Structure formats: C-alpha cells, structure tokens
Amino acid sequence: MSSSRSNNRGTCSRSSSARSKHSARVVAQTPVDAQLHAEFEGSQRHFDYSSSVSAANRPSASTSTVSAYLQNLQRGRFIQPFGCLLAVHPDTFALLAYSENAPEMLDLTPHAVPTIDQRDALALGTDVRTLFRTQSSVALHKAAIFGEVNLLNPILVHARTSGKPFYAIMHRIDVGLVIDLEPVNPADVPVTAAGALKSYKLAAKAISRLQSLPSGNLSLLCNVLVREVSELTGYDRVMAYKFHEDEHGEVIAESRRSDLEPYLGVHYPATDIPQASRFLFMKNKVRMICDCSATPVKIIQDDSLAQPLSLCGSTLRAPHGCHAQYMANMGSVASLVLSVTINEDDEEDGDTGSDQQPKGRKLWGLVVCHHTSPRFVPYPLRYACEFLLQLFGIQLNKEVELAAQAKERHILRTQTLLCDMLLREAPVAIFTQSPNVMDLVKCDGTALYYQNQLWVLGSTPSEAEIRSIVTWLQENHDGSTGLSTDSLVEAGYPGAAALREVVCGMAAIKISSKDFIFWFRAHTAKEIKWGGRKHKTTDGDENGRKMHPRSSFKAFLEVVKWRSVPWEDVEMDAIHSLQLILRGSLQDEDANKNNVRSIVKAPSEDTKKIQGLLELRTVTNEMVRLIETATAPIFAVDIYGNINGWNNKVAELTGLPVMEAIGRPLVDLVMSDSVEVVKQILDSALPGSENV
Known part of the structure; x- marks a missing residue:
C-alpha cells in the first residue's frame, strides 16, 4: 500500500507509529497471501507465479478463504x-x-498375522x-x-x-x-x-x-x-x-x-x-x-x-x-x-x-x-544454532541501534547547520550552499517552489511537472501541511505514469499557503542489483511462471516499478522539523501581504532584528525537542562545565535522572582517571573548537 500521509505530527511516538504501520501492512497482506494460496490450490502445476504475485487488480480474499488458509497453515493435519x-x-x-x-x-x-480379536x-x-x-x-x-x-x-x-x-x-x-x-x-x-x-x-x-x-x-x-x-x-x-x-x-x-x-x-x-x-x-x-x-x-x-x-x-x-x-x-x-x-x-x-x-x-x-x-x-545441534542466532540477534540489535543513532546524529547535525543558514541568510541558501536539503534525508532530487520561482537539486521532474504537482496538492490536499508517499500512482497523482522513470516517491511540505519543498525518489528497482541469472526461455519455466527465486525477483521488480524506497519515520520527523523552522522564519504572504520576506533580498535592519528573535525562538524550541527525543545520548554544559542539558537517552544509559543531573559539574560524573581528559575536552569545546 502507498504510505501517503499528512505530515501533521500526532501524539504517538515514532516507534508506536512504526508498529501501527506494520500492523496495518500485516492486516492488508494476509488476505493477499490467502488469495495466492487459493489460486495455487486451484491451479497446481498451471499456477502462473509471477503474474499472480504482481497482479495489481487481484480480487480480495473472502473471510472464509482467509480462515481456511490460516487453518491449513497452522492445523494442516x-x-x-x-x-x-x-x-x-x-x-x-x-x-x-x-x-x-x-x-x-x-x-x-505386531509382526505376526493379527487375529480378529487383537x-x-x-x-x-x-x-x-x-x-x-x-x-x-x-x-x-x-x-x-x-x-x-x-x-x-x-x-x-x-x-x-x-x-x-x-x-x-x-x-x-x-x-x-x-x-x-x-x-x-x-x-x-x-x-x-x-x-x-x-x-x-x-x-x-x-x-x-x-x-x-x-x-x-x-x-x-x-x-x-x-x-x-x-x-x-x-x-x-x-x-x-x-x-x-x-x-x-x-x-x-x-x-x-x-x-x-x-x-x-x-x-x-x-x-x-x-x-x-x-x-x-x-x-x-x-x-x-x-x-x-x-x-x-x-x-x-x-x-x-x-x-x-x-x-x-x-x-x-x-x-x-x-x-x-x-x-x-x-x-x-x-x-x-x-x-x-x-x-x-x-x-x-x-x-x-x-x-x-x-x-x-x-x-x-x-x-x-x-x-x-x-x-x-539432530535437535541438540539445531538448538545450538538457535542459541547462536539469539546471541547474533543481540549483537545485531546493537548494530541497528548504532546505525539509527548515527543516522539521527547526521540528521541533527544537518538540521543545525541548515537552521544556522536560515538565521543568517536568505532561505535559498539551503539549496545553494553545503550542506543542503538533499543532505537531510536520502533522496534523488529536491525542489523549492517559492513565490512562483523554482530551485532544484539532483534528479527531479521538469518545471512544468513540478507546477502540476503543486496544483494537484493545492486542489486535493489543501487541508494538510504536506504529503509523503512511496507511490505517486497509488497516491492518485494523475501525471504519475509520465514521471515513472524519474520519480515514484515524494515527500512534500508546505512552507506557506502556496509554497513547497519537495524531496523525490526514483523507483526501487533502480537501486536493485543481482548477480544471478535472469530469465531465459531455455530455463524451462516459461519465462517465470514457476515458483523460483528468479521468478520472485522478476515479480518483485514488477511490483516495485511504481514504487520508491519508503520514507522512514526518522526522515519524516527531520523533514517536519525543517518545515516548522521554515514556517517560523518566513511570513505567510496570505496572512500578511505587507510583511513578506523576500527569498533573495534581506529585510530592513529593524524588521530583521524582530524577525531574528522570533526565528531564534522557533529554532530553539524545535532543536530542544529534537535533542530530547533523540535516540543518541546527548548532554550539554554551560560555560562553567555544569550540566544544563541531559536528554532521555543519556539518562537511560547512565541511570541518572534529568533532575539529578542538571546543575552538577560534568567532571563529578566521570571516573577519576578520566577527569583530566574531560577537562581538556571542555577547555577546547567551550571556546568553539570541535573535538572529533
């Protein structure tokens, strides 16, 4: 299913949102699985695997079909x-x-011939x-x-x-x-x-x-x-x-x-x-x-x-x-x-x-x-393998967490630099300087549509096509602050077929009533490579009709030709945060036509000071929220080396609650043999030097 959605932030956590989406996919996928099972049972050796898997208009399995399928799988006799x-x-x-x-x-x-009464x-x-x-x-x-x-x-x-x-x-x-x-x-x-x-x-x-x-x-x-x-x-x-x-x-x-x-x-x-x-x-x-x-x-x-x-x-x-x-x-x-x-x-x-x-x-x-x-x-060896996989799962979990933290740190760092650009320069800087909005999340291209002008980076639709998308969003999604989808076809955009070779997925945010930033992704198949044999007529499987990994691969490519890599929750959080900062730094021209901030021309000195304070407040609030909810451990110290920031993750890892950490000297919390190292780091960091 398409993951089309509004970018309005809900009250649920990111992980709860991910779990809800997973549950929805399971509920949607099970009838499809049941229907494929029924088709196989009905046709046996004539079952056309590739076309059945990739069929876009497959009828939904009935409740009785799903029930029979689950019973056959779990209670198969x-x-x-x-x-x-x-x-x-x-x-x-x-x-x-x-x-x-x-x-x-x-x-x-019995080995002997049985008797009647045996x-x-x-x-x-x-x-x-x-x-x-x-x-x-x-x-x-x-x-x-x-x-x-x-x-x-x-x-x-x-x-x-x-x-x-x-x-x-x-x-x-x-x-x-x-x-x-x-x-x-x-x-x-x-x-x-x-x-x-x-x-x-x-x-x-x-x-x-x-x-x-x-x-x-x-x-x-x-x-x-x-x-x-x-x-x-x-x-x-x-x-x-x-x-x-x-x-x-x-x-x-x-x-x-x-x-x-x-x-x-x-x-x-x-x-x-x-x-x-x-x-x-x-x-x-x-x-x-x-x-x-x-x-x-x-x-x-x-x-x-x-x-x-x-x-x-x-x-x-x-x-x-x-x-x-x-x-x-x-x-x-x-x-x-x-x-x-x-x-x-x-x-x-x-x-x-x-x-x-x-x-x-x-x-x-x-x-x-x-x-x-x-x-x-034998069972003991299978159990030993299970034990090995349990330990592998623990190690894998650490790797997944480290990768997620590294990704979040990258996003947080990029957001900080982009916010700094927005405070110091015109917003177009986040498209013309480095880092830019393409560095925020993985994408093939991005576009800024502001006051009827267009700035693009990477692989994007043409200007006319982007304007068409803007019109479609305004006519069909005017009540939301944006849209994210991994399939423009399933999202209902009428021009999606013409864009397929360039764009399948899109994340769009509204920064004013008529202005947008877009992130685009090509279809998933462009990123997929496999070194195995492709289908040949000599394979004896009638070009992928049989159930086989090559048929699965062919069916997968058919399924994803209209679909991009999905947008992750952490990516959408980053995009949404940038949207909040941009909306705070730009005045909505519909709300106040006399106080429009030009995208290429700086405002007057007095207006700039007032706007700067408002922008700083918006940016500060958003950055505080990002730090508090980050999966990476983050803390901050004041100019005296006393802790004045202590996020949930560092509290979890250290066992020291936020209220007990705030105000304490950082050096009091480290091992005695590390005190001098920490002091050197603080002496270097407080003047603005970066320690890597």
Whole structure:
C-alpha cells in the first residue's frame, strides 16, 4: 500500500507509529497471501507465479478463504515422516491424537498375522507413558508438570518394546501436550550428552568469532554468521535474509557450494514469506524440512476434539504444498530456517495474549539453509544454532541501534547547520550552499517552489511537472501541511505514469499557503542489483511462471516499478522539523501581504532584528525537542562545565535522572582517571573548537 500521509505530527511516538504501520501492512497482506494460496490450490502445476504475485487488480480474499488458509497453515493435519507425533491429555497422558507412523516407529506393530480379536497397536485413550521404559515415563511425567516444558527439551526416551531411543520434544497447545519424537542413532546414545556438549562448544566458538568482529559493519557480521552456520550444519547454501520496512525480503549475505547459482542480492516480494508464516517463525524459532518430496504422514485424532490439532509449535509440521513446490523448483530438497529477532523500537505496557507475537521483539529476518539432498540435523545441534542466532540477534540489535543513532546524529547535525543558514541568510541558501536539503534525508532530487520561482537539486521532474504537482496538492490536499508517499500512482497523482522513470516517491511540505519543498525518489528497482541469472526461455519455466527465486525477483521488480524506497519515520520527523523552522522564519504572504520576506533580498535592519528573535525562538524550541527525543545520548554544559542539558537517552544509559543531573559539574560524573581528559575536552569545546 502507498504510505501517503499528512505530515501533521500526532501524539504517538515514532516507534508506536512504526508498529501501527506494520500492523496495518500485516492486516492488508494476509488476505493477499490467502488469495495466492487459493489460486495455487486451484491451479497446481498451471499456477502462473509471477503474474499472480504482481497482479495489481487481484480480487480480495473472502473471510472464509482467509480462515481456511490460516487453518491449513497452522492445523494442516500432516507431519513430516522423519519422526512421529503424540498428543496427550496434560494430566492423565491419555492419547488424544497420533501420527499414522507412530505404531511402526515405536515398534508397536505386531509382526505376526493379527487375529480378529487383537487390539489395535495404538489406540486413542492409551496412557502414553506405557509406551516407554520406566525411566523414560518418569522423565515425561516430570516434564509435563513443569511450567515451561519447552525449557527441558529434548528429553531422551526409549521405546518399551524395542528400546529404540528418541528425542521427545514437548510443547503445550490448547487441548493438551504435543510430544514430537525424533529418532536418535543408537550408536550415538552413549555419547548423547557429549554430542550435545560438542554442539554447544561449536556454537560457542562461532559466537566468539562473531563477538570479536569490529562494530559498525553489519555486512561483515552477516557474512561471518552465514559461514559459521554453514560450517556448523553442513548445508549446501546458507543465506541471511532481511525483511525491509515494506515487508519484502532481500538476501544480504550468502555462503554456498561453488557450483550453485548465487542468490545474494535477490529481492523477494512480501508474499514469498506470508505473514502467517512469519507469525509462526516468531513462535517457533527453528524450522527444519528434511525432504520436501517425502510423502507427509496423516494425524489421527479423537473425534471429541473440536478442530484439527494445532501444529504451530511442532518440529514435525509438514511443509505446505506450494512451499514444497518452490523448494523443488530451485533444486532444494532439505532446508533449515532460523529466526532472527531484535528488540522493538520500544516496549509498551500491557500483556500480550498467547496468539500475539512475544512482547518487545520483532522478526528482523531469517537465516535460511538449503541442501540439494535430504538432510537431518539432530535437535541438540539445531538448538545450538538457535542459541547462536539469539546471541547474533543481540549483537545485531546493537548494530541497528548504532546505525539509527548515527543516522539521527547526521540528521541533527544537518538540521543545525541548515537552521544556522536560515538565521543568517536568505532561505535559498539551503539549496545553494553545503550542506543542503538533499543532505537531510536520502533522496534523488529536491525542489523549492517559492513565490512562483523554482530551485532544484539532483534528479527531479521538469518545471512544468513540478507546477502540476503543486496544483494537484493545492486542489486535493489543501487541508494538510504536506504529503509523503512511496507511490505517486497509488497516491492518485494523475501525471504519475509520465514521471515513472524519474520519480515514484515524494515527500512534500508546505512552507506557506502556496509554497513547497519537495524531496523525490526514483523507483526501487533502480537501486536493485543481482548477480544471478535472469530469465531465459531455455530455463524451462516459461519465462517465470514457476515458483523460483528468479521468478520472485522478476515479480518483485514488477511490483516495485511504481514504487520508491519508503520514507522512514526518522526522515519524516527531520523533514517536519525543517518545515516548522521554515514556517517560523518566513511570513505567510496570505496572512500578511505587507510583511513578506523576500527569498533573495534581506529585510530592513529593524524588521530583521524582530524577525531574528522570533526565528531564534522557533529554532530553539524545535532543536530542544529534537535533542530530547533523540535516540543518541546527548548532554550539554554551560560555560562553567555544569550540566544544563541531559536528554532521555543519556539518562537511560547512565541511570541518572534529568533532575539529578542538571546543575552538577560534568567532571563529578566521570571516573577519576578520566577527569583530566574531560577537562581538556571542555577547555577546547567551550571556546568553539570541535573535538572529533
């Protein structure tokens, strides 16, 4: 959807705004995902992937279609055959459901020819503890009465009749306990603990290598991660996959077998990983598919259960048909997917229900492993990978915060310099000097339209086209102070098609009733490069009809040809702040035609003094607000070295509240061995010298 919006500042925080926009995208995207699923189910091998994904006028899925889609994904009735599943009553261990392969895998199937009166090998209502040896039954019972049962996984159990070892992986659902049973190689049982310890040691080495990397290089961090996961698991290809703000994905790092096609740089449409699947990745951080071509195993359940068994947390959940087909088309038979989560921008009060994502975390991306033949990774090693990803998430979170702080410091510094220009010179200086308005936020071009004159920088529409945009804004958005959109087509601008090769996204602010500043962005595809093969008629996929990364890339380019990179909240805050300062420094000609400030001619000396005081007040108020809300720690001192400014972030990091910090000498707050250094910095900074 277009992110068209007014630039009027609301009362919600920036992070709350981002969360609201994300929720809106999820709500809008889920019916699209459901419709694609329905189209695949209806057409199977005739499904035209690229055209379906990029179809602009796809009918919205009905409520029943969405409900069926979600049920099929979360309660799909089938598991993968590498293990078996038992669902039991949490108190009595009475069997509520089981996979059809459970009797054979647990060696319960009679070897002799059964008699007419012989009981079934496994019956609903059976006390599951009787299927395992005494020590195993006791372990299962103890786990069941433990609150956080998943913390005890895996539990090594042995089948009663054969002694065959399994890892029991337990989790709670709405109707009871689910026990996933994964076979363990009998030769490994005597050293199971040692094997698990070895996995953790391997993960520890990988963690140590990650933590030894210098900060400030996210690309290096991700490249090292995929290499470490590749060495740890042995998959042919390991990719770091990042979700962008508009929900589409990008492969930002890759470790692969040399003969495999590279996917580094591929961008995927948001529909490639549906929102419902992302929700599952938040609940179940590791997802393994051993063989996408293996026939799934049906679950048999008690008729008293109101709906199919929830498989959201099961390690055995079978892949959906379209996902298995996608894997097969790209030559991948097995996969392992690990969730990468980081902190939300902030945390809000209030409990989260069981159907909501964990409080304070968001899905940043995935580490996706593919193999060209069936592959099974034992649970302890998968858990070691999950632990590695948790530590990576912590390190990644620091990198994301550092990048955000660096960006905010750059914006704050640029704003300060632009404000200084506005106080000292005519406003046109922010277009003709350095830094200029293009340095404030990332854009391809910018324009100032003032008193029927035009100043432009970078790649912009023609003068006639900008005047047309001004007219459109005045006629259609006159009640707002501006507009931001990543798609002029979806924003409704009638001349958008003619601008497509130059401009797709625009942020515009009104600095008076008839005057504007514009920032322009070209379509996203101009920034996208991928080194992999493009579509060829010899590929056998009918030019992108099949589900395949090349088809995804083609579909993504089709989707974004009318769209720019979205405008971030921090960028819109910066633009809005500049707007407030400009509106304070320029008199609205409609409000007072006799007191218009010329954009190229300085006012009289008396008027200049009065205006200067008003401008200074506006600028000061805005700069104070920016400093107080900055994510970077900022403090200020007076000429005596006493603290007279202490923003929220520095208070958070130091644990010293604002009211306790104000008025105290800065040197009193530093370690004794740093006092002289701080004094030297203050002695240099107070006269105006800059310390870098």
